[in-house]
Amino acid sequence: MATHWTLGCDAADPHALAAFWAGALDYVPEPGYDDPDGASIVDPDGVAPAISFLRVPEGKTAKNRLHIDIRVAGEPPWDLAERERLIRAKADELQATGATHVREQHYDGALGHVVMLDPEGNEFCVA
Incomplete structure (x- = not known):
């Protein structure tokens, strides 16, 4: 059986970025996850991995080494x-x-x- 995992992402505005990606991927907010400095979205069918967004103070400075x-x-x-x-x-x-x-x-x-x-x-x- 495969290991369950979550893609973790840094963000200046985690809730706005989570909303964008939820729309892009047809995901929904993770039930029960409530954090002003973080947001998490999940596949409503429970198949694909979750994606979390955590607030960080620094901005993006280089090309992604991993992308969707x-x-x-x-x-x-x-x-x-x-x-x-x-x-x-x-x-x-x-x-x-x-x-x-x-x-x-x-x-x-x-x-x-x-x-x-x-x-x-x-x-x-x-x-």
């Missing part, structure tokens, strides 16, 4: 036009909620993923 890939297009084989539509729709949705579009990565002429920043400048990809 939001995989909206499913698994291969893909209909490339539908895959691109799903990626672009999710990227647009996230941009409307505070993410920043950085760049697109194409492979053999097809959209591979969109690199974005969350509201605190953490890199992630939509694929």
Whole structure:
């Protein structure tokens, strides 16, 4: 059996960042977790790992060494036009909620993923 784990993240505003990621991942606030300097979100189905956000005084200063890939297009084989539509729709949705579009990565002429920043400048990809 796999070990259960939680992804821990530093944040200037843990509750705002948790709200952004809850929307991005279709997560919910962790029941019973109430901390003014922290927030935690969970998969409502209890399958994927929890993500916690803790307030820290320092800001982000370098590129992430670890990041989240939001995989909206499913698994291969893909209909490339539908895959691109799903990626672009999710990227647009996230941009409307505070993410920043950085760049697109194409492979053999097809959209591979969109690199974005969350509201605190953490890199992630939509694929």
